[in-house]
Amino acid sequence: MKLGVAIVAVSGLVWATTACSSGPTETETAAQQFADALTQRNAQAAAALTSDPAAASAAITQLFDGLAPQDATFTVASTDSDKGTFTLAADWTLGAAPTTAATSAGPAPTTAPTTTPSPQPPEKWNYTTTGGGQVVADGGKIPWDAQLLAPGLTADTTLRYTTLSGGSPKVLADNGSPLMAEQTVTLVNVDPAKTPDPAATAGALAPLLTPVAPTVTAASLQSDITGAQGKTVTTITLRDADVAPIAERLAAVPGVTLVKQTRLLTVDKATSSPALDGLRELWQQGQDASAGWAVQLVHADGSADKVVGRDGTAAPDIASTLDPAVQTAAQAAIATLPQQAAVVAIRPSTGALLAVAQNDPANAQGPIALTGLYPPGSTFKTVTTSAALQQGSVTPDTVLPCPGTANIEGRTIPNDDKFDLGAVPLHTAFARSCNTTMGQLAVAMPPTALHDAALQFGLGVDYVTPGLTTVTGSVPAADTPAERVESAIGQGQVTASPFGMAMVAASIARGSTPLPMLVAGKPGVANATPTPAPAVVTEQLRTMMRETVTAGTATQLADIPDLRGKTGTAEFGDNTSAHGWFVGVDGDVAFAVFVAGANSSAPAVDAAGRFLRPIQPVLPR
Structure with missing residues (x-):
């Protein structure tokens, strides 16, 4: 922008020059x-x-x-x-x-x-x-x-x-209600240089802050202050409702100053999700793109006049796909678990992310719900069974052996607690989660059979999705029969994220893999679009997943009408510990529940019940 302003020179004497010089004056x-x-x-x-x-x-x-x-x-x-x-x-x-x-x-x-x-x-x-x-x-x-x-x-x-901001857009939930909005917060800062007695300051702050943030203690505050190496430290950031009753007492503590800022926060303080980080980034990008600017002339009294610039425009609200009721239920289902735990819920018909929840131990590790990779254990039997059915060598009614243990290609494969069903139909072996049956099925498969079947359900596909950074998992080709045995039961080199297994469940429910979506109308882009599994195969899987709930390893959820699922226990490390999984479909909701180090699928199954039962009246069907 051109601002043609010239400052008139002060009149005075001419600068001294040498008249005969040919150089610059x-x-x-x-x-x-x-x-x-x-x-x-x-x-x-x-x-x-x-x-x-x-x-x-x-x-x-x-x-x-x-x-x-x-x-x-x-x-x-x-x-x-x-x-x-x-x-x-x-x-x-x-x-x-x-x-x-x-x-x-x-x-x-x-x-x-x-x-x-x-x-x-x-x-x-x-x-x-x-x-x-x-x-x-x-x-x-x-x-x-x-x-x-x-x-x-x-x-x-x-x-x-x-x-110059053109306004403050909101982030909306799937029902149009505000999910996040720009709000004023107060930073409770402590300047060590003005804190003659850090212990006394910490002791005065702790009883004021602990009711708002129970993890804040006098010891943690003193550690923060002394560890700041003389620099001002922000001990906590408080919302207006939390700071208002204690503001005067906070300000009276030696070394404490209260600083106001604006931040994009959830409307409901209790709402927490790793998916919110991507929505915040999109919100900020919208603010940046719509912002105006100004060069201001600032006077001694702090007032300012615009010299040049352009006003900002109003950025549009962001319509997310998160469902508040589903998100709240997912959070509550895992909140009290001592292990890292996550829940991801997807609407199969559209790919909309309804909930992405983690508990505090998981939050300390990062967004494990979206990018954490773990062996999926027996939940991967959905893929193994699909691959076997597509080969045409078995049907759901084919009778197969399910011994308590089996030596397959030099690897001793046990069932959970070495249960022995004898010879049973494939659908029973699936519902009861027979490792020995699945391992034997995989031996005769081609090296890429499990890899290809996993891709049909979105596992191993990469997505670029507005607001989301995700990893689904990896199912490498298994060149040897021994490797295929390991892969068949979700061990070996097979890994999946909770998001990836929720995509598997959504693909089975829909009959094809949906494109994940966090912002309404902006689905992700896949790096591959494999041909879906045959419709008859996915229908057979849905039937077997229903049997898992009614007569298999998840009967504690049999009271939930029409729920379909698959349990999973996956050894890791030195094989003395195991993760717990449950993936399922309930109406138009597909989900995965993951509990790290649970040593059985029971905690994940129980969490699934706590997740699903409260929201039965509002679940999309």
Whole structure:
């Protein structure tokens, strides 16, 4: 944007020149040196050319600090040696340069990180100023005037660049209710330099903060203060409702200051999900893209006038697919488990993420619900059974042996507690989770059979989804019969995330793999689109999953009408511990429940019951 402002030169004596010289005049030399020093952001060198180096250095330093430009170029537009004046042309490029956003903690994502844009394209601010006039006797210094730097600048004013929001959009739940909104928070800061007795300050703060944040103690606060190495530390960030009753008492504690900020927060304080991080990033990107900007002239009293800029526009609300009732139920189902636990729920008909929940132990490890990779254990028998049925060598009614243990390709495969069913139909072996049956089925499969069948259910497919960083899992080709035996029961090199197993359940329910979606109308893009499993096979799987609930390993959930599922226990590490899984379909909800180190599927099955029973009246069917 061109701002054609010229500062009229102070009248005075002509700069001394040598009439017969063919080189640059003193005016031209001084002007060029001044312009070059400003372009190089060398405040000291530029200031040394003026009649008041101290004032000039302070003003130039503040100018660049306040505008924080990507680039700034000063050129000499013209000189008048007779009058001793010169005109500078300033060309500023303002606004933050684009940066690559960091991904959340956890396993390396398979999707590329997003780029957070700067507020619109870089802003341009161009203007001219005129300086010069009477020469100071000692060396021909440029008479100092703050308006040499920018139009309207004085000794008592400063300039700053700022972004202008066009409004504060909300993040909405799937029912249109606000899920997140920008709110005021208060940072409770402690300055160690103003805290003569850290123990006393911690002791005074703890009883005020513990009712709001039970994990905050006098010991943890004292550790934070002493560990800050003299720097101000934020002990906690409080919402308005939490800080209001204790604000005066907090402010009275030695060394404590209360600082207000605005942040995008969940409307319901209890709502927590790793999916919210992606929604916050999208919200910020919308704010950045719609933001305006201004260069402001700031007066000594703090008031400011806009010199140049553009108003922001209102960014649209973000319509998420998260269902508050389903999310709340998922959180509550795993909240009290001592192990890391996660629940992911997807609507098979659309791919909409209804809930992504983790408990506190899981949150400490990062977004394991979306990117954590673990052996899926017997939940992978959905894939193994699909592969066997597609080969045509068995049907659900084919009678197969289910011994308590079996030596298959040199690997001793036991059933859970070595139960022995004798010879049973495949559907019974599936419902009762016979490892020995599944291992024997896999021996005769081609090396890529399980890999290909997994892809049909979205496991091993990568998705680039707005607001989500996800990993589904990995099912490598099993070149040897022994490797296929391990893979068949969800062990060996097979891994899956809770999100990945929820996608498997959604694919079985739908008959094809849906594209995951966190923002309404913006489904993910898959890096592969395998042909779905035959419809007859997925229907047979749904029937067997129903039998798992009515007469198999998940009968404790038999009271939930039409629930279909598959339990899973997966050894890890030195095989002395095991993760617990349950994946299922209830109406138009497919889900996976994961409990790390549970040593059986029972905690995951119980959590599934706590998740599903409260929301039966509102579950999409």
